[in-house]
Amino acid sequence: MSSAQREIRTVNVTRYVTPLREGGSMPAIAEADDDFLYVLKFRGAGQGKKALIAELVGGEIARTLGLRVPEIVFANLDTAFGRSEPDEEIQDLLKASVGLNLALHYLSGSITFDPAVTMVDTDLASRIVWLDCLLMNVDRTCRNTNMLLWYKDVWLIDHGASLYFHHSWQNWEEKAQLPFTQAKDHVLLPQASELEKVDKAFKEILTPEQIRSIVGLIPDEWLDEDGIFASKEAHRNAYAHFLEIRVAHSETFVKAAQDARATLI
Numbered sequence: 001m002s003s004a005q006r007e008i009r010t011v012n013v014t015r016y017v018t019p020l021r022e023g024g025s026m027p028a029i030a031e032a033d034d035d036f037l038y039v040l041k042f043r044g045a046g047q048g049k050k051a052l053i054a055e056l057v058g059g060e061i062a063r064t065l066g067l068r069v070p071e072i073v074f075a076n077l078d079t080a081f082g083r084s085e086p087d088e089e090i091q092d093l094l095k096a097s098v099g100l101n102l103a104l105h106y107l108s109g110s111i112t113f114d115p116a117v118t119m120v121d122t123d124l125a126s127r128i129v130w131l132d133c134l135l136m137n138v139d140r141t142c143r144n145t146n147m148l149l150w151y152k153d154v155w156l157i158d159h160g161a162s163l164y165f166h167h168s169w170q171n172w173e174e175k176a177q178l179p180f181t182q183a184k185d186h187v188l189l190p191q192a193s194e195l196e197k198v199d200k201a202f203k204e205i206l207t208p209e210q211i212r213s214i215v216g217l218i219p220d221e222w223l224d225e226d227g228i229f230a231s232k233e234a235h236r237n238a239y240a241h242f243l244e245i246r247v248a249h250s251e252t253f254v255k256a257a258q259d260a261r262a263t264l265i
Contacts, residue, residue, distance in 0.1 A: 006060070006213045010074040011103070013040065016082060019090060025051060025160065026093060029106055032075060038103035040075055041160065044096025049222040050167060051160035052102040057239065058135045058159025059104070060214045065131060065202055068155045074219065075103040100219055107155060113147035115187050120154060125191035126198040128156065133180040133253040134246055135162035141185045165242065169228055172238065176245035179256030189261050199254045208244050215240040 011032035019028045025045035031037055043049050059069045082094030120128075128147075132140050139161035140146050146158040165175045183189060218239070220232050229235040246253075 006217065008056075008072060008074055008217055010076065010100075011036075011038070012076045012078070013038075013081060013101075013103075016085065016090075016094070019087075026090070028090075030075070030103070032073075032103070037106035037108065038073065038075065039070075039106055039157075040101060040103045042077075042093055042097040043099065043101050043222070044093050047160065047167075050163075053166070053218055053222055053239070054135075054162040054164075055102055055104075055158070055160045056217060057214055057243075058131075058137065058162040059156075060217065061135065061206065061211075061243075062131055062156050062159070064210055064214065065127065065205060067127060067131065068153055070105040070107055070155060070157065073103050073105070075101045077101055100221055104157065107148055107150045110148040110150035110155065113145045113149055113154060115142060115145065118149060118154075120188060120191060122191050122193045123198070124154065125188040126194040127202070128154075128188050129183065129186055129192040129257055130195060130198045130202055130250075130254070131156075132162075132186060133183050133257055134243070134250065135159065136164055136180050136182075137162040138164065138182050138185075140187055142187050145187050147187075163239075163242075166239070169226065169238070172242055173245060176242045177249045177252060180253045181256065181260075183253070183257040184260035184263070186257075189257065190264050192257065192261060195254050195258055199250050203247055203250060206243075206247050208240075211243045211247070212240045215243070 011034050013030050014033050015031040017029040019026055028040050029037055030040040041055055059072050062069045077097050079098050082091055085091045148155045165172050215236055218236055223232040223235040
């Protein structure tokens with residue numbers, strides 16, 4: 001996907017269908033004015049807008065690298081939405097989420113990826129492990145794979161726990177060069193035998209231009225809530241610079257993942 005083609009559709013949420021209570025931030029299945037169903041992630045949930053930024057950036061980086069991710073859309077929630085919701089906890093969440101939220105196309109009929117049942121090839125495993133090491137995604141383990149099988153293909157979901165450095169921006173440039181130690185718990189690490197080959201290919205794809213086109217998608221209203229940046233553009237640039245540094249030093253997290261894999265096999 002070229003940077004010139006990159007855009008995210010915006011929909012208006014029209015109907016709250018059902019909560020997905022297995023998610024810590026209580027996402028929901030909702031219907032929008034385009035008549036499609038979406039998994040809706042709320043700005044008023046526990047991790048707030050930072051989780052939406054991680055979801056957006058992580059998902060679009062995965063898509064750029066050729067991995068399957070459900071379509072991501074911006075989802076507007078009106079002030080009147082949810083007033084008739086009888087569950088007080090859900091009603092409070094909806095009230096706190098008025099404005100621009102994020103949603104992923106609902107893959108009807110998909111099933112949760114089970115590593116005991118489905119094996120992925122070494123190339124795909126290596127590509128997903130590389131992605132999660134780049135994003136510092138702590139949430140792709142045997143306990144919670146955050147992958148779906150849909151029409152026999154593996155689809156990646158839920159990148160909200162990625163980029164956890166942004167919960168504390170202290171020394172963020174140093175953090176960008178750190179290995180991803182949690183790679184040892186990655187559900188696909190045992191199959192990820194082609195990390196060096198993937199590293200070379202992905203570094204050619206994920207150029208600074210591509211990174212900045214993805215980070216450029218972050219809405220202004222999700223930025224600069226910490227008060228530590230001079231402007232929203234400075235905040236956005238920090239995300240881009242973090243990822244650029246991380247890609248430039250990818251050999252650090254590749255080596256750490258390879259070392260962790262060596263202890264498993």
